[in-house]
Amino acid sequence: xIENNExxxxxxxxxxxxxxxxxxxxxxxxxxxxxxxxxLARKEVLTGKAKFGIFGDGKEVAQIxxxxxxxxxxxRSGYYRDQTIAFASGVCTPEQFxxxxxxxxxxxxxxxxxxxxxxxxFATPNLDENGNWLDLTQIKNMAADMAPTxxxxxRAVGLAYASKMFRQVADLQQFSNLSNHGNxxxxxxxxxxxxxxxxFWETMNAAGVLQVPLAVFVWDDGYGISVPRKYQTTKGxxxxxxxxxxxxxxxxxxxxxxxxxxxxxxxxxxxEAGIRKVRETHTPALFHVEEMTQPQGHSTxxxxxxxxxxxxxxxxxxxxxxxKMRQWLLENALVDEETLLKVEAEAKVTAQQARKAAWEKFxxxxxxxxxxxxxxxxxxxxxPEINSELVNHLLQELSANREPQRxxxxxxAATILxxxxxxxxxxxxxxxxxxxxxxxxxxxxxYNTYLHATGVNSxxxxxxxxxxxxxxxxxxxxxxVLNKYFDQLFVNNPxxxxxxxxxGKIGDVNQGFAGLQQKHGKLRISDTxxxxxxxxxxxxxxxxxxxxxxxxxxxxxxxLYGLQPLSDDVASxxxxxxxxxxxxxxxxxxxxxxxxxxxxxxxxxxxINSLRGMHVCVPRNMVQxxxxxxxxxTANEPAIVIESLNGYRLKEKLPTNLSExxxxxxxxxxxxxxxxxxxxxxxxxxxxxEEAMGTLQEIGISCELIDVQTLLPFDIHESIIxxxxxxxxxxxxxxxxxxxxxxxxxxQVMEVQGGxxxxxxxxxxxxxxxxxxxxGSDGDYFSKPNTExxxxxxxxxxxx
Numbered sequence: 085x086i087e088n089n090e091x092x093x094x095x096x097x098x099x100x101x102x103x104x105x106x107x108x109x110x111x112x113x114x115x116x117x118x119x120x121x122x123x124l125a126r127k128e129v130l131t132g133k134a135k136f137g138i139f140g141d142g143k144e145v146a147q148i149x150x151x152x153x154x155x156x157x158x159x160r161s162g163y164y165r166d167q168t169i170a171f172a173s174g175v176c177t178p179e180q181f182x183x184x185x186x187x188x189x190x191x192x193x194x195x196x197x198x199x200x201x202x203x204x205x206f207a208t209p210n211l212d213e214n215g216n217w218l219d220l221t222q223i224k225n226m227a228a229d230m231a232p233t234x235x236x237x238x239r240a241v242g243l244a245y246a247s248k249m250f251r252q253v254a255d256l257q258q259f260s261n262l263s264n265h266g267n268x269x270x271x272x273x274x275x276x277x278x279x280x281x282x283x284f285w286e287t288m289n290a291a292g293v294l295q296v297p298l299a300v301f302v303w304d305d306g307y308g309i310s311v312p313r314k315y316q317t318t319k320g321x322x323x324x325x326x327x328x329x330x331x332x333x334x335x336x337x338x339x340x341x342x343x344x345x346x347x348x349x350x351x352x353x354x355x356e357a358g359i360r361k362v363r364e365t366h367t368p369a370l371f372h373v374e375e376m377t378q379p380q381g382h383s384t385x386x387x388x389x390x391x392x393x394x395x396x397x398x399x400x401x402x403x404x405x406x407x408k409m410r411q412w413l414l415e416n417a418l419v420d421e422e423t424l425l426k427v428e429a430e431a432k433v434t435a436q437q438a439r440k441a442a443w444e445k446f447x448x449x450x451x452x453x454x455x456x457x458x459x460x461x462x463x464x465x466x467x468p469e470i471n472s473e474l475v476n477h478l479l480q481e482l483s484a485n486r487e488p489q490r491x492x493x494x495x496x497a498a499t500i501l502x503x504x505x506x507x508x509x510x511x512x513x514x515x516x517x518x519x520x521x522x523x524x525x526x527x528x529x530x531y532n533t534y535l536h537a538t539g540v541n542s543x544x545x546x547x548x549x550x551x552x553x554x555x556x557x558x559x560x561x562x563x564x565v566l567n568k569y570f571d572q573l574f575v576n577n578p579x580x581x582x583x584x585x586x587x588g589k590i591g592d593v594n595q596g597f598a599g600l601q602q603k604h605g606k607l608r609i610s611d612t613x614x615x616x617x618x619x620x621x622x623x624x625x626x627x628x629x630x631x632x633x634x635x636x637x638x639x640x641x642x643x644l645y646g647l648q649p650l651s652d653d654v655a656s657x658x659x660x661x662x663x664x665x666x667x668x669x670x671x672x673x674x675x676x677x678x679x680x681x682x683x684x685x686x687x688x689x690x691x692i693n694s695l696r697g698m699h700v701c702v703p704r705n706m707v708q709x710x711x712x713x714x715x716x717x718t719a720n721e722p723a724i725v726i727e728s729l730n731g732y733r734l735k736e737k738l739p740t741n742l743s744e745x746x747x748x749x750x751x752x753x754x755x756x757x758x759x760x761x762x763x764x765x766x767x768x769x770x771x772x773x774e775e776a777m778g779t780l781q782e783i784g785i786s787c788e789l790i791d792v793q794t795l796l797p798f799d800i801h802e803s804i805i806x807x808x809x810x811x812x813x814x815x816x817x818x819x820x821x822x823x824x825x826x827x828x829x830x831x832q833v834m835e836v837q838g839g840x841x842x843x844x845x846x847x848x849x850x851x852x853x854x855x856x857x858x859x860g861s862d863g864d865y866f867s868k869p870n871t872e873x874x875x876x877x878x879x880x881x882x883x884x
Contacts (some may be wrong), residue, residue, distance in 0.1 A: 100789060121435045121439075126139060146303065148168060153171070157267065180195060182297065182438055184201070188442070206226040221265070234279075237281075237284050239625045240291075241767075246268075251267075259630065266297075277308020281691070283617060288338070295368065306377055327368060354371070397475055410644065451488070461496075497596045546746055582597060584619055619651055640674060641683060672725050672727070684856075686852065695796070711746055752764075753803075762815065763789050768819070779875050785882055790803060790804055812843060814839065850873060
């Protein structure tokens with residue numbers, strides 16, 4: 085019996101060893117394939133087939149070790165050198181990598197961005213076209229990558245924080261497609277030099293306070309482009325600099341691990357134990373992966389030989405992670421030299437085949453377009469009246485181009501059409517014109533679509549439900565309207581969370597959430613530190629995981645602290661993933677008139693120009709705000725709602741269908757009809773205008789007042805044009821600086837809607853001064869448009 089047991093154990097041991105041997109050989113094969121992809125991809129850039137490239141060479145072994153513990157349901161918020169993670173996780177193939185490098189606009193070829201992002205910018209779908217969240221627990225999820233350094237960090241807080249909510253909020257257990265009891269880890273990766281960014285520090289502090297399952301991997305190759313680590317980081321080590329953040333038995337914080345980027349076995353051992361603890365206990369961790377190399381330098385735009393010493397270059401060759409893993413395999417008799425040579429040769433073939441297949445898929449449809457254009461061009465050249473020398477030269481030039489691009493075809497076609505405008509009635513030129521128009525439209529689909537969601541995910545497709553009122557509607561303060569609204573919202577929708585500075589215990593500075601934390605719990609409505617950047621990140625990550633966060637910026641002036649992730653991440657997300665990834669965050673803030681430089685913000689021009697891709701809602705009162713929240717929560721798009729600071733204590737009627745009524749976005753509303761002049765504005769300015777209209781009416785001037793309600797989108801039904809056709813005079817009024825939102829509205833009406841055709845006098849804008857508003861009532865009066873300003877300019881326009 086003993087002998088049989090020993091025999092069974094020996095057989096099991098041999099089987100286990102064989103499985104282990106196969107696994108490590110597979111990992112080495114993967115490391116070799118990724119390296120060969122990097123080497124080939126750099127050549128593709130240098131020969132002109134691709135535009136630019138940053139690759140993951142030198143990081144292969146560490147990323148393979150990390151990927152062993154990256155499970156379905158987990159999220160990666162990463163760094164543009166993470167190609168090996170994508171290969172190891174099965175998210176990306178080498179062929180897809182090359183397709184992205186070539187900027188192939190076919191989503192079948194580049195399933196992450198359809199050619200809209202450079203290489204190693206990965207994304208996985210999270211919503212389907214019917215508005216249903218996918219089963220994220222079955223996907224190794226990739227939050228769409230960005231190039232701005234450290235920009236992946238703020239949202240990592242939210243991706244991890246969502247796991248905490250799914251684990252601790254009982255009402256979320258029903259959403260089993262979104263989380264497996266909060267067991268998901270967010271893997272954030274970052275280059276060592278980027279840890280100097282404030283984004284990194286704010287993220288680490290927030291994670292340490294919140295205690296969320298965030299695993300941060302710092303790839304440390306000693307340089308930030310050409311700048312060595314000693315000029316980047318205190319103590320020359322990010323883990324040493326962060327030592328005070330280390331978690332102890334009686335404190336929060338995070339665990340810190342140090343590993344060598346060439347030590348395959350050591351990394352596997354540390355990562356396995358470390359990630360298990362993160363997953364089970366929700367204790368965040370920092371993995372400082374040191375002694376990494378960068379064999380080809382920072383990118384294809386330069387050579388690292390210019391700034392690295394001979395000694396450093398020699399060390400990098402010796403400690404190349406692939407070479408060290410190769411040595412480890414041989415030293416431990418896991419494989420023989422012949423097998424390794426075969427694996428390495430096969431890796432070269434795999435990379436070459438992937439490159440070739442991707443290039444053929446990219447170039448073949450373009451060459452087909454070239455042939456179609458040449459056929460049309462030859463027919464044009466045969467016309468006696470045509471400049472055949474010009475046409476034939478363009479055709480020959482295009483035929484000789486071995487690597488044509490779509491723009492080359494369209495530029496040639498446009499040149500022929502422009503030069504022969506007087507002959508466009510001829511059939512051959514008409515065919516060319518038709519071809520040109522069709523191709524332009526097709527390329528618009530390739531390159532100019534999906535800034536916003538479509539179908540049921542779009543806020544513009546939400547059904548309009550008017551507000552209903554009792555015959556003797558109860559009048560209450562604006563903040564009470566919001567308070568009642570949010571109370572009902574949190575009862576009806578368990579996926580909604582609200583957080584921000586002073587939102588929880590005191591119910592926000594204007595009492596919209598007063599008493600609601602006590603009723604709905606500290607997890608549903610919570611306070612945060614003063615950290616606007618990661619408040620936005622917290623909301624972004626939660627929204628990408630199927631929750632509906634309302635992330636608060638206390639005052640609009642403070643939005644600048646959180647603007648970068650909203651602009652680079654949220655606003656561009658739909659576009660840069662060609663519609664496969666969604667982030668329906670709602671940013672709640674307040675602004676416009678109050679008193680003082682830092683609490684009177686109306687930087688609408690800055691917002692609408694940096695947040696294209698988000699909806700920008702500017703409700704005039706709190707009932708309107710509630711209706712906009714209903715609209716947004718019915719759809720799956722991001723938005724910012726800017727409530728009027730001086731409107732919280734103004735009386736409003738309370739709708740009876742507070743939770744159901746919707747305010748359509750992009751629909752301007754005529755508040756007062758008139759015949760002499762159209763006044764266009766939004767938010768708090770409307771009350772100043774109404775006061776001025778009383779004076780104007782007394783002197784016989786009839787004003788039509790229009791509230792645009794949202795700046796993005798803007799007046800989609802062209803209500804302003806309808807008014808202008810009647811009055812033939814228009815004045816745009818807002819509190820932004822000159823050339824801000826007023827110039828935007830002016831351009832939309834005059835240029836886009838063609839309003840100039842209906843003018844009897846020159847259109848005007850009335851704005852705040854170029855400086856910040858001064859403190860006090862007099863400061864407000866002389867800094868922003870006042871009643872007398874409006875009366876004066878309207879009278880001037882009427883006298884023209």
